[in-house]
């Protein structure tokens with residue numbers, strides 16, 4: 001059984017679900033479907049630490065227009081975590 005966690009904001013109940021995360025870096029945008037703990041009461045989203053690290057990396061790469069390295073670095077997390085990704089690049 002999974003341990004029940006509480007929302008750090010309001011102590012509400014958390015549920016795991018797929019959410020859409022929009023990441024912007026410069027003129028580029030990435031939309032990622034990723035798993036998060038979502039508070040049923042206030043809507044707060046909690047991401048796992050490795051996911052947060054990926055977000056920071058993606059933002060930097062979008063900003064620096066490193067779209068090729070962005071895609072190659074995302075292949076592993078996408079396969080591992082069942083992410084869905086769409087990129088809006090300019």
Ligand SMILES: [Zn+2]
Nearest residue numbers: 007010039042
């Ligand atoms: Zn909450």
